[in-house]
Amino acid sequence: MPTTLAEKVYEAHVVRRTAGEPDLLYIDLHLVHEVTSPQAFDGLRAAGRTVRRPDLTMATEDHNVPTLDILAPIADPVSRAQVEALRKNAAEFGIRLAPMGDRDQGIVHVIGPQLGLTQPGMTIVCGDSHTSTHGAFGALAFGIGTSEVEHVLATQTLPQYKPKQMAVTVDGELPPGVSAKDVILAVIAEIGTGGGQGHVIEYRGSAIEALSMEARMTICNMSIEAGAKAGLIAPDQVTFDYLQGRTHAPTGADWDAAVEYWRTLRTDEDAVFDREVHIDAATLTPYVTWGTNPGQGLPIDAAVPDPASFADEGDRRAAEQALAYMGLTPGTPLREIEVDTVFLGSCTNGRIEDLRVAAELLRGKRIDADTRMLVVPGSVAVKAQAEAEGLDKVFLDAGAEWRGAGCSMCLGMNPDQLKPGERSASTSNRNFQGRQGKGGRTHLVSPSVAAATALTGHLTAPADLQESVTV
C-alpha cells in the first residue's frame, strides 16, 4: 500500500502492535528541558526506576535562563531551583546536560539540529509542543506532557495511535520580502488553530523545496499552532548538506548508509492524505497577527477586522475578546499599529539566517527612538556565529539590545517580559494573552517585518522601507 512519509517513519518505529491497544513506538531521541521534567524525574525516583537510554537523551537549560549576566546565579529563586533540579537530575540519571554558559546550550529545538542530533527518519520527542520543529529534517517529532516524559525516560517508548495525514502544498515562488514565517502564518490563518488536530502535516511543493533548512524549521515549528501533532518535510539534498559534518552526524561508510536510507523517506506518489490544502506562494505577503491566537492573522495590507464580519458566533465572540484585550479598533490599518518592543528570537526565528535578515535591514540605521528591540540568539552557537559575522555590532549600532541565548521573551519565564498594556512585534510563535508578560499584547511577525517595525515604530513590511527611500 502506498504510504506517506510520516507513515513510513511511524511504521519503522513500531515496537509492538496488538489489536485493541495503542502501538508502542520507539523513540530515537528524547530532548529534555527544565520546565516539564522535574516531576517526571520525581516519578522515576518514587518508583525506583532508572533512565533506560541516557545515551538517547539530552537536556538543556532554556526557558528560565536570563539573557543578561548569564554566568551569575539566577536571581529569581524559583527559576534557580528549577534549573538546579535539572542539574541534579541529569547528574543522578547520567544524562548529558548543556547548562548555561556551555557552548552547546540553547533553546532545545535549536540545539538538536545544530548538533546534528536531529536526523531524517527519526522519532524525536520533548516535553515541549514545538518539538515539531525537528520535522523539518523528515523526522517524526512531537511534543509530549510530563507523564509521557517519565514514560520515555523509563522505557524509551510511547504508546501511540497512528495520526491522520494532512498535506499542505505550497507551490510557486515566494515574492521578495515574504518568508517562511509568513507562509506558516498564512497556513494557520487558513486552516485555523484546530485545523490540524489529530493530523501530521507534510509540507510539500516547490516553494517548500526551495527553502533552506532553517526556513523549513520555522514552518514545521508552528505546526502545533495549527493544532497538528507534528509537521514534517521530506529530506533532500538541502537536508543532507546541512547535516554533513555536524558533531553527531554519521561519517564515512555510516554516512553513505544513512543517506541511502534517507533517500527512501518520501511520500509515495499515490499515497492518500486525509486532508489536503493548497497554497499559491505567489499570492502571499507578509503576515501579522491582530488577535490573541495564531490563527487570527492577516496580510499586513489589511485592517483590524470587525468582529461582526465573522459568520460563526464562536469566532465573533473570540474576535471581540481579542480586540478588547489587544486594545484595537476595527478598521485600523495594521500598518498603523504602534509597538513598544520588538523581540527577535525564539525557536521559531532565533537562528543565524533570521538574525542575518534582520541585521541586513538595520545595517547603518537607527531604530525608532520610542521602540526597544531585543535580539536573543537561539543558542550559544548562534550567538557566536553572529558575533563572528559582526551582526552583534550591527544590532548594537542600530540601538537594539544584544542578549544571551534562551527562550527569553517568547514566554517571559525569565526577566524579559512585556509590562501590562505594552505591545510587541515578536518573531515568536504565540500571541496568547499574557504570554510575553502579564497584560502584554503580542503581534506575531517575521524577522524582516520585526526589523522594519523596529525602524519605524509601527508594523511595517520590509518593502515599505524601500518605498520611503525612493520617494
Place this chain on the structure above:
Amino acid sequence: MDAFTTHTGTAAPLRRTNVDTDQIIPAEYLKRITRTGFEDGLFVAWRTNEPDFVLNQPQYADASILVAGPDFGTGSSREHAVWALLDGGFRAVISSRFADIFRNNSTKAGLLTVVLPQDAVEALWAAVEADPTTQVTVDLEAKQVGYDDVTVAFDIDDYTRWRLLEGLDDVGLTERNLPDIEAFEAGRPSWLPHAQPVS
C-alpha cells in the same frame, strides 16, 4: 493516578473558544517542581481581571465539571494545565474539540475529557446557565453525559477508557513488554546518533 468511573457535580459554562494552556495556567506557575498545588494559577488572569468571569460567580465556584468552547487546551504541552484543573476541583472537561496534547495529558492524570457535538455543548451551557445547581453526571462506564432528562452518548477508545476506569499507570503496562523493546533495539542501525559528548 485516581481511577475515574462516574462523576456527578455541577458544571461551569466557559463560553470561550481556543482556551490555550497559557490561560489555564500561565508560565510563571510552571517554575515549581512539584506535581500538586497549582490551583492558585488556574485561570488566574481571568479570575483577577474579569469580575464576571464564570469561576468568579458564586453559583459556579464549586463546579467540578467545566463545559468549554471548541479547541480547549491548545498551545503549550504543559501538563500543569491538567494538574491545575484537578487541583481546582475539576474532574471532567466537556468540549466539542480538544487540542491533542492536552487531551493526552488528561488521560495520564485522571481528568476526563469528554467530546460532545457543539449543539450538545450549547444545550448544556443553556441548562447550567438557567439553573446552576443542575446536577450533571459524566459516566465513563456507560460513556454518557446526563442532566435533567437529557442523556448524550460520547465516544472514547476502549483502551484509554479501561486505563481510566482502572486508574492504571502506563509505565507499568509498558514494562510488561520489555522483551519487545529489547528486540527492537537490537535491530536499530548503528549510525543513529547518541547524545553523549563527542570530543
